[in-house]
Structures are given as C-alpha cells and as structure tokens.
Amino acid sequence: MRSPSLLLAAAGLAAAAPFSYPLPNGFPSLNATALQQVYKLAGGTLPNGALPSSLKPSGVQTLQLIAANELFEVAYFTELLQNITTKVEGYEEGRDRYIIDTLKAVIAQEEVHVLSANGVLANAKQTTIQPCKYDFPVTTFRSAIALVQTFTDVVLGVLPLAQSVFAADGGDEAALVPIVGSIIDQEGEQNGYYRSPQRKVASAAPLLTGGAPQFAYSAISQFIVPGSCPNIQAIGLNAFPALSVQCKPKANDSMVTFSADGVVGAGNATLVYISGQNLPVSVPISNATTAGGKTTFSALFPFSSGAFNRGLTIGAVVGEAGQKFNNTAEVAAATLFGPALIEVD
Ligand SMILES: *[C@@H]1O[C@H](CO)[C@@H](O)[C@H](O)[C@H]1NC(C)=O
Ligand SMILES: *[C@@H]1O[C@H](CO)[C@@H](O)[C@H](O)[C@H]1NC(C)=O
Ligand SMILES: *[C@@H]1O[C@H](CO)[C@@H](O)[C@H](O)[C@H]1NC(C)=O
Ligand SMILES: *[C@@H]1O[C@H](CO)[C@@H](O)[C@H](O)[C@H]1NC(C)=O
Ligand SMILES: *[C@@H]1O[C@H](CO)[C@@H](O)[C@H](O)[C@H]1NC(C)=O
Ligand SMILES: *[C@@H]1O[C@H](CO)[C@@H](O)[C@H](O)[C@H]1NC(C)=O
Numbered sequence: 001m002r003s004p005s006l007l008l009a010a011a012g013l014a015a016a017a018p019f020s021y022p023l024p025n026g027f028p029s030l031n032a033t034a035l036q037q038v039y040k041l042a043g044g045t046l047p048n049g050a051l052p053s054s055l056k057p058s059g060v061q062t063l064q065l066i067a068a069n070e071l072f073e074v075a076y077f078t079e080l081l082q083n084i085t086t087k088v089e090g091y092e093e094g095r096d097r098y099i100i101d102t103l104k105a106v107i108a109q110e111e112v113h114v115l116s117a118n119g120v121l122a123n124a125k126q127t128t129i130q131p132c133k134y135d136f137p138v139t140t141f142r143s144a145i146a147l148v149q150t151f152t153d154v155v156l157g158v159l160p161l162a163q164s165v166f167a168a169d170g171g172d173e174a175a176l177v178p179i180v181g182s183i184i185d186q187e188g189e190q191n192g193y194y195r196s197p198q199r200k201v202a203s204a205a206p207l208l209t210g211g212a213p214q215f216a217y218s219a220i221s222q223f224i225v226p227g228s229c230p231n232i233q234a235i236g237l238n239a240f241p242a243l244s245v246q247c248k249p250k251a252n253d254s255m256v257t258f259s260a261d262g263v264v265g266a267g268n269a270t271l272v273y274i275s276g277q278n279l280p281v282s283v284p285i286s287n288a289t290t291a292g293g294k295t296t297f298s299a300l301f302p303f304s305s306g307a308f309n310r311g312l313t314i315g316a317v318v319g320e321a322g323q324k325f326n327n328t329a330e331v332a333a334a335t336l337f338g339p340a341l342i343e344v345d
Pocket of ligand 4: 255287289296298
C-alpha cells in the first residue's frame with residue numbers, strides 16, 4: 001500500500017492521507033451527550049442488561065476481533081460518507097439524501113457495535129482494542145460499495161463462530177449469543193442494501209459462507225497502516241500473507257489464476273475453497289511461477305461441483321498436495337496464504 005502512494009507522489013498527485021481517529025464527536029471516547037446523539041442516529045441503544053463479569057480467553061479474543069473489525073468499519077463508512085459529502089470525484093452516485101442518511105445511521109450503528117464489544121471487555125477487566133490508522137484501496141462509490149459488501153460477507157461468515165465460542169464457554173458468556181445474533185441480523189440488512197446498487201440479487205444464497213477468525217483478521221489487516229495500531233496484537237492472531245484471485249470467476253467451471261504473496265512450492269500445495277455451509281473443496285494447483293517474491297499459479301474453480309454458493313467463496317493455500325478438510329477451522333489452521341475473496345454474482 002506504500003508503493004502506490006510513492007508512485008502517486010512521483011506523478012505529482014496527492015495521495016489521500018490515512019484515516020485516523022478520533023471522529024469529530026470524540027469517538028471512540030464519547031461523553032454522555034455525544035453518546036445520546038449516536039443512539040439517536042443509530043436508531044437504538046447498547047443492550048442495557050447485565051454484562052458478563054468474567055470471560056474465558058477464547059471469549060476475550062473473539063470480542064477483541066469484533067472490536068477491531070467494527071473500528072475498521074466505522075473508519076471506512078466515515079471516510080466513504082466524507083468522500084460523498086465533500087464531492088470527491090468518483091463519488092457522484094452517492095450524492096443522494098437516502099444514501100447519505102443510511103450511511104449516517106450505519107456509522108452510528110457500527111460505533112455502537114464497537115462500544116458493545118469493548119464495553120463487554122472493559123466490564124470483565126480485559127484489554128479493549130484501540131483504533132489504528134487505515135488506508136483503503138477504493139477511489140469510487142461503486143468500488144467502495146463492492147468492497148464493503150465483500151467485507152461484510154467475511155464478517156457474516158465469522159460472527160456465527162463467535163456465537164459458537166460464547167456458547168461453548170458458557171457461564172456469563174451465554175448471554176452474548178443472542179446479542180451477536182442481533183448484530184448478524186443487522187449486518188445482513190446492510191449487505192442486501194450494498195448488493196442492490198450492484199444489481200446483484202439482494203440475498204445471495206440460502207446459507208451464507210462460513211469463515212474463520214484468522215481469515216477475518218487477515219482481511220482487516222490489509223487496510224491497516226503498518227505499525228499504526230496501539231494494541232491490535234493483544235488479539236493474538238497473525239495475518240496470513242495475501243492471496244488474491246486475478247480475475248472474476250463466473251458461476252461455472254473455469255481455470256483461475258491466483259497470486260500469492262510469497263513462494264508456493266509447485267506440487268507441494270493445495271488450494272482449498274470454502275463456500276456456503278459445505279465441506280471445503282481441495283483442488284491441485286498448477287503452473288506455479290515465482291517472480292519478485294510473488295507466486296502466480298492456476299487452479300480449477302469447480303463452481304458446478306455442487307459445493308459452491310452464489311456470493312462469497314473463500315480460497316486458501318495450504319501446504320502439501322492433496323490435503324482434504326472437514327471444516328473451515330481445519331482449513332484455517334493449515335493455511336499458508338489467504339483468504340482469497342471470490343465473489344460470484
Ligand atoms: C461532549 O463531546 C462533544 C464532542 O467532542 C463536545 O463538543 C461537547 O462539548 C462535550 N460535552 C461535554 C458536556 O463535555
Ligand atoms: C475516499 O477518497 C479517497 C480519494 O480518492 C480515497 O483514497 C479513499 O480510499 C476513499 N475512501 C473510501 C472509503 O471510499
Ligand atoms: C463460463 O461462463 C463464461 C461467461 O458466462 C463463458 O465465457 C465461459 O466460456 C464459460 N466457461 C465454461 C467452461 O463453461
Ligand atoms: C500458466 O501461467 C502463465 C503465466 O502466468 C499463463 O500465461 C498461462 O496461461 C498459464 N497456463 C495455464 C494452463 O493456466
Ligand atoms: C512443502 O511444504 C511444506 C509446508 O509448507 C514445507 O515444510 C516443505 O519444505 C515443502 N517441501 C518441498 C519439497 O517444497
Ligand atoms: C474427515 O471426516 C472423515 C469422516 O468422518 C474422517 O474419516 C476423516 O479422517 C476426517 N478428516 C480429517 C482431516 O479429520
């Protein structure tokens with residue numbers, strides 16, 4: 001993300017400054033008056049029941065990841081709204097009262113999500129997550145909406161796993177299961193809205209794609225200015241080196257080219273797809289070529305095999321040829337590069 005900025009500077013163009021907190025209302029620290037204003041814009045409040053007084057380590061990690069993700073989302077939507085209202089070129093389509101009012105509500109709702117996750121952590125005397133600085137790879141309203149839709153798909157994949165963690169931990173954490181469920185509902189409402197201007201069917205599939213905390217963390221990390229986070233390492237997750245798909249696969253079988261940010265051993269790696277609530281699909285990779293520290297390779301995208309959904313499919317490279325997996329957690333544990341975020345319309 002640094003080198004494009006240098007190129008822009010060399011071309012005499014000002015690169016956009018990274019997004020940094022706090023917001024004008026003081027967020028992530030809100031006084032009582034500012035909090036009431038956020039509730040008003042959000043259309044509702046934080047849950048007012050008792051919070052867990054103790055959390056297990058897995059519950060802490062889960063809440064910290066949710067907080068880090070929601071902080072990224074507040075930053076993203078704030079900058080998007082700012083681009084629209086300050087008439088940045090490329091954001092003309094967003095200059096619509098309904099879109100602006102919706103984004104204002106979404107920003108406030110995501111602020112409440114941050115306060116909710118960090119509030120539970122603080123109540124249980126655990127480390128709350130502080131915001132980083134962020135750089136986003138979009139420069140138009142269209143690309144901004146497409147990216148946030150993909151990102152929300154990733155979040156929708158991982159939040160059900162948060163519910164599993166809280167349910168398995170039990171005790172006070174059980175009360176968080178329906179609260180996270182209500183956040184999933186809310187993000188689902190948002191995502192139908194983001195699919196709509198792209199003319200994608202509003203609801204992608206009967207069962208959306210699952211994920212893994214490592215994949216969500218890796219996806220957020222791509223937007224973080226390196227070294228700008230006060231304490232994101234408290235989460236205890238590491239981002240995988242990037243894997244990206246070099247074309248837009250269709251809803252049929254095709255050979256697809258991927259690019260991995262490192263060396264992928266030819267004949268010594270497998271590409272695994274996660275789509276819907278199906279078993280992961282492993283395919284061999286071929287034609288691996290490493291140059292300049294990156295490896296491009298080809299792999300079949302077997303969409304018509306019956307294990308693929310419309311919407312998001314996650315791709316990951318694991319070591320060893322021919323590895324098969326029974327669930328997404330096993331895939332994430334074996335991942336070397338990922339997640340490739342593949343959207344089929
Ligand atoms: C609350 O915060 C807002 C935003 O920072 C500020 O304008 C306002 O003066 C603060 N109010 C009080 C009572 O501190
Ligand atoms: C806002 O516009 C700037 C300048 O084009 C761009 O660099 C940035 O990524 C945009 N942010 C969003 C969220 O659209
Ligand atoms: C897949 O669909 C695309 C466009 O819909 C078409 O160009 C391509 O030939 C198809 N490939 C196969 C293998 O059917
Ligand atoms: C193999 O890779 C080269 C260079 O990346 C590409 O041009 C070619 O189409 C690939 N072949 C296959 C079968 O994917
Ligand atoms: C194959 O991949 C594994 C796991 O990444 C690595 O440890 C091993 O050295 C590789 N073997 C070869 C022959 O490249
Ligand atoms: C996946 O499940 C099958 C059937 O239950 C089992 O035989 C196999 O060992 C499992 N694979 C792994 C990697 O756990």
